[in-house]
Amino acid sequence: MGRYTLNRLNFRSYGKLLTYSLLSLGLVPMVFPYIWMVLASFKVPAEIFDRFIPTSLTLEHYRMIFLMGSTGSANPFIRALANSLLVSSVTTLSVVIFGAITGYALARLRFRGRSLLNNFILFQMLFPVVLFLIPRFLLVTKLGWINTYQGMIAPFMMSAWAIFLFRQFFRTIPQELIDAARIDGCSELRIIFQVMLPLSKSVTIIVAVFTFMSMWDEFLWYLIVTKDYNLMPLSVLLGLFTKGEYSSYPGIQTAGATLLTIPILIIFFSFRKFFTEGIALSGIKG
Amino acid sequence: MNSILAKVKPNELVGYGLILPYLIYSLIIWVYPLIWGVSIAFKRWNIISTEKTFVGLSNFVQVIHDPLFWIAFKNTLYFMVVYIPISIFLSLSVALLLNRINFLRSFFASGYLISYVSAGVAYSIVFNLMFSGNGIINTWLGGIGITIPWFSSPKIAMASIALIVVWKFLGYYSLIFLAGLQSIPKSIYESAEIDGAGKIIQFFRITIPLLNPSFTIIFIFAIMLSFNVFTEPYMITGGGPLDSTQTFVMQIYYHTFTNLHAGYGSSFAIIVAAISFAFVFFIRKIVEKDIA
Incomplete structure (x- = not known):
């Protein structure tokens, strides 16, 4: 009996060891492109392609990105980084605010047509983006919003997905808290932002980080509505320069890619728990 | 208009008020483009010109x-x-x-x-x-x-x-x-x-x-x-x-x-x-x- 337990134990710990080894091994290709990217951005051009560990480092590529004027004008990369931050933050704020307001009405208030609106929101999530690309572009053109921040933000300001998540979570908050706030004379808006949101921190953060990430990653829409280098978000500017002026400068490309990656990695590492929770919870955001 | 408003109970108004921004937004950025997109699919239209001709299913x-x-x-x-x-x-x-x-x-x-x-x-x-x-x-x-x-x-x-x-x-x-x-x-x-x-x-x-x-x-x-x-x-x-x-x-x-x-x-x-x-x-x- 003693021997049997010992064998079984050994077998178990070997199994565990194997599990951890496989998981660690699998992590290598997940992380490798990031490491390669950062290294490449500091390499001299001759070593970018075929040497993994550089023999000498250079800041030349970052100097090009940050300081050198491109085609005579002021370098737009810093501006593009600021544009990306602005557009992503404003959209995130808007998605959270209107998601909470609409989600609250759908979860906690009674009015005729509520279930109709609910179904409409689920229905909206089924439609692929390609259907809207052209007419939204025409709409934005008609409004004179090509090459403006409004134009970039317009299609993303409110999200059916965010409303759905807030609605689901707000339904679980006890009615007594809302009643108590009403007795204290709180308006519905104050109930939403001072009672409901503070009680729904994780949902709020999940909505915020996923929205910010998808705006940071957005490419096609920005490509269509921005023509002016000074207004482009970083994703589009880097994309166009990579295909254009910098097409034979891999060092500058990787420096640009690093610049585009670092902010979102900071957000990922600060909120990684919410990223994993958000996926497990909803499985909805595609 | 008056008769519609008369039917709305006061306690429903709060709900309608709160969903109004989303409703308007959806109409402008979702419903309208969806319909517009379908309608231009039946037209021959170069974006930079104003001339649009109805061509039926020809595009499809x-x-x-x-x-x-x-x-x-x-x-x-x-x-x-x-x-x-x-x-x-x-x-x-x-x-x-x-x-x-x-x-x-x-x-x-x-x-x-x-x-x-x-x-x-x-x-x-x-x-x-x-x-x-x-x-x-x-x-x-x-x-x-x-x-x-x-x-x-x-x-x-x-x-x-x-x-x-x-x-x-x-x-x-x-x-x-x-x-x-x-x-x-x-x-x-x-x-x-x-x-x-x-x-x-x-x-x-x-x-x-x-x-x-x-x-x-x-x-x-x-x-x-x-x-x-x-x-x-x-x-x-x-x-x-x-x-x-x-x-x-x-x-x-x-x-x-x-x-x-x-x-x-x-x-x-x-x-x-x-x-x-x-x-x-x-x-x-x-x-x-x-x-x-």
Whole structure:
């Protein structure tokens, strides 16, 4: 009996060891492109392609990105980084605010047509983006919003997905808290932002980080509505320069890619728990 | 107007007030474009001119006869055939491994998710350079006497693009599977054990069937993604070599914003949306089962 337990134990710990080894091994290709990217951005051009560990480092590529004027004008990369931050933050704020307001009405208030609106929101999530690309572009053109921040933000300001998540979570908050706030004379808006949101921190953060990430990653829409280098978000500017002026400068490309990656990695590492929770919870955001 | 207002109870007004912004927004940015998009699909219209002529179904007929539509269709199918099985196999493997451990589980989970946050443009740049003819991957493969023309051979360029998208979403799908695995009650395995079912039988008779909701959602995501591929081929191959990485969205982009034919682009988009609906519907019929 003693021997049997010992064998079984050994077998178990070997199994565990194997599990951890496989998981660690699998992590290598997940992380490798990031490491390669950062290294490449500091390499001299001759070593970018075929040497993994550089023999000498250079800041030349970052100097090009940050300081050198491109085609005579002021370098737009810093501006593009600021544009990306602005557009992503404003959209995130808007998605959270209107998601909470609409989600609250759908979860906690009674009015005729509520279930109709609910179904409409689920229905909206089924439609692929390609259907809207052209007419939204025409709409934005008609409004004179090509090459403006409004134009970039317009299609993303409110999200059916965010409303759905807030609605689901707000339904679980006890009615007594809302009643108590009403007795204290709180308006519905104050109930939403001072009672409901503070009680729904994780949902709020999940909505915020996923929205910010998808705006940071957005490419096609920005490509269509921005023509002016000074207004482009970083994703589009880097994309166009990579295909254009910098097409034979891999060092500058990787420096640009690093610049585009670092902010979102900071957000990922600060909120990684919410990223994993958000996926497990909803499985909805595609 | 008065009679409608008279019917609204005062306590309903708050609700209507709060949903009003979303309602108006949806009308402007969702309903109106949807209708407009359909209506211009029946017109011949160059964006920069004001002349629009009604041409009936002619745009749709043209799309069906457009060789590039069928090339994009074929490429999309190729993408799916590579992307979906590899994604599912790898992410289910990672999820099964993650499900076996407690210590460091969240470390590994977020480790695998790190690729998910990388921006399309950034990782396209990185993979384009890493997998280029003389890039690091081929340099290493050269050590054992192989070079693979990842993005430059028309035969495998689309498969290479599918592989880098696998990289991006691997952790994401793994976490969906992991959530599914954790929702399976341990007691089911225990009673199977008592009945003498081995690990392999347990896997195929319990784990796979009970993961059905996760499989369904991943299939739906993967199909919708396949019909929307744009950034990676736009950045890496530009649709080439020999149109082997042309996708639906690239074609819609080209017809509308390079060729400026909004009507044609619109009917193209409607046909693509219809096909993707059909695929999702079909896959749900096949995959989705009621496990309750």
